Amino acid sequence: MSAQASGGELLRMTGIVKEFPGVRALDGVDLDVRRGEVHCLLGQNGAGKSTLIRVLTGAHQPDAGTIHVGGNEVSLNSPTDSIGLGIAAIYQELDLVPDLTVAENVFLGHEPARFGLTRRHEANSRARELLNGLGHGEIPPGRTVGLLSAAGQQVVSMARALSRDAQLIVMDEPSAVLDSEEVANLFRVIRGLTARGVAVVYISHRLEEIRAIGDRVTVLKDGATVATGLDARETPTAELIRLMTGRSIEYVFPPRAEIVSTAPVVLEVENLSRPGEFAEIAFSVRAGEILGLAGLVGSGRSEVLETVYGARRSATGVVRVDGKELQPGRVQSAVRAGVGLAPEERKSQALLLDEAVYKNITVSTLGRFASAGFLNGRAEREAAEELTKALDVRPAGVDHPVRNLSGGNQQKVVLARWLLRDCRVLLLDEPTRGVDVGARSEIYALVRKLAANGVAIVLVSSEVEEVLGLADRVVVMREGRAVHTGPAQDIDEHRVLDLVMEGSAV
Numbered sequence: 447m448s449a450q451a452s453g454g455e456l457l458r459m460t461g462i463v464k465e466f467p468g469v470r471a472l473d474g475v476d477l478d479v480r481r482g483e484v485h486c487l488l489g490q491n492g493a494g495k496s497t498l499i500r501v502l503t504g505a506h507q508p509d510a511g512t513i514h515v516g517g518n519e520v521s522l523n524s525p526t527d528s529i530g531l532g533i534a535a536i537y538q539e540l541d542l543v544p545d546l547t548v549a550e551n552v553f554l555g556h557e558p559a560r561f562g563l564t565r566r567h568e569a570n571s572r573a574r575e576l577l578n579g580l581g582h583g584e585i586p587p588g589r590t591v592g593l594l595s596a597a598g599q600q601v602v603s604m605a606r607a608l609s610r611d612a613q614l615i616v617m618d619e620p621s622a623v624l625d626s627e628e629v630a631n632l633f634r635v636i637r638g639l640t641a642r643g644v645a646v647v648y649i650s651h652r653l654e655e656i657r658a659i660g661d662r663v664t665v666l667k668d669g670a671t672v673a674t675g676l677d678a679r680e681t682p683t684a685e686l687i688r689l690m691t692g693r694s695i696e697y698v699f700p701p702r703a704e705i706v707s708t709a710p711v712v713l714e715v716e717n718l719s720r721p722g723e724f725a726e727i728a729f730s731v732r733a734g735e736i737l738g739l740a741g742l743v744g745s746g747r748s749e750v751l752e753t754v755y756g757a758r759r760s761a762t763g764v765v766r767v768d769g770k771e772l773q774p775g776r777v778q779s780a781v782r783a784g785v786g787l788a789p790e791e792r793k794s795q796a797l798l799l800d801e802a803v804y805k806n807i808t809v810s811t812l813g814r815f816a817s818a819g820f821l822n823g824r825a826e827r828e829a830a831e832e833l834t835k836a837l838d839v840r841p842a843g844v845d846h847p848v849r850n851l852s853g854g855n856q857q858k859v860v861l862a863r864w865l866l867r868d869c870r871v872l873l874l875d876e877p878t879r880g881v882d883v884g885a886r887s888e889i890y891a892l893v894r895k896l897a898a899n900g901v902a903i904v905l906v907s908s909e910v911e912e913v914l915g916l917a918d919r920v921v922v923m924r925e926g927r928a929v930h931t932g933p934a935q936d937i938d939e940h941r942v943l944d945l946v947m948e949g950s951a952v
Contacts, residue, residue: 482641484661503535553606585601625742715728716766735918756778784868789875857877
């Protein structure tokens, strides 16, 4: 345990209940957090983690239950109340203002001022002190936040929390967009915080991270606490999965189907390049085959997918589907040829969050439901309902705003969109990011089923185990170039990491 993980109790939430129309999101949740500890909060998507955090940060008010901070019962009627008690949250989708400077973001809403005027020099000086304290004095307070890396922006969010004298910081999926080196640095910063007595509530679907950084674990299922105070290092992974899902799930992948050597080549990529992003990328994918792209964040994997899809225009190279060349930089050309993309940032790049589930599914096939210039809404719903039942999208029904679905179910909606279109090629960018263990296994099975039906799939994932477990062949990328291509079964996780660090061609 961390040096101060056994410190006095800082937070206790007891019997927290929160109801929304037709849904009991929290059903008597208990959570206690000690000063100077990393307390990991686990649970499947929809288990109640996000609602609990919104209660803790004052965004939602509980319908029942009590909250004690520092031994005193409190009412958190607004985020201002929570901040005033030293509670801050850093969400997966950071709420920074990209066009403002680091210092302006750190002190946004409580700027150092005199006679109504912001004291810019003082803000920069204090921001520098906070960044130095986090071990990131290299970040200039005057730099525009939008120019920083994802890891740098995360540090700025931590500095903002500390500028409010936060004693408890909630981190929601903080490693989701970080590579392995950046995750190691994040853990170093967290240990520095806990050494000063700051408590961290750490939410992650990556169970290996819980072992590396956590002290104690609380598990939620169906809006209730099913276990709390578990030792993060000693509790077996299988037990954590059982608690989260109510059943035993091994971290295994559906069996591979043999790729017939005579299966037609569906996707061909030849000598594809974009200056500053990637160069001379070449691969082909047969019907029923899954090709994985492995590499660190920034290696060019996502950029390759977006270029194949036509969202980016290549400088050189050719993309063919079923032997027909696609027009560079033309998404319509790719979609007409049967190419679908499930992008990395599904909320901002793939989904219409305030629209109904059925509209998100049919948006790429509206012509099928149009007659005399009018859409047949009933036919749209029926088609969407058939797919959501087959994919077990929850909650049932296709009229819910897609915003209200968990991450795993939102991903199923994106996949349903392309299933409806009968894709020949499906490009999957981080298909299980922010998805819990149970939903992951369902998505793995779905991906394999699509391949078995003859779809050619290209998969990008930051989790090497996922690439090797799902793909039939793997392309390893480093700094925009392919350094290895071969069967997934012929390479292991350690060799992939060696390649992405060294870049030695094989």
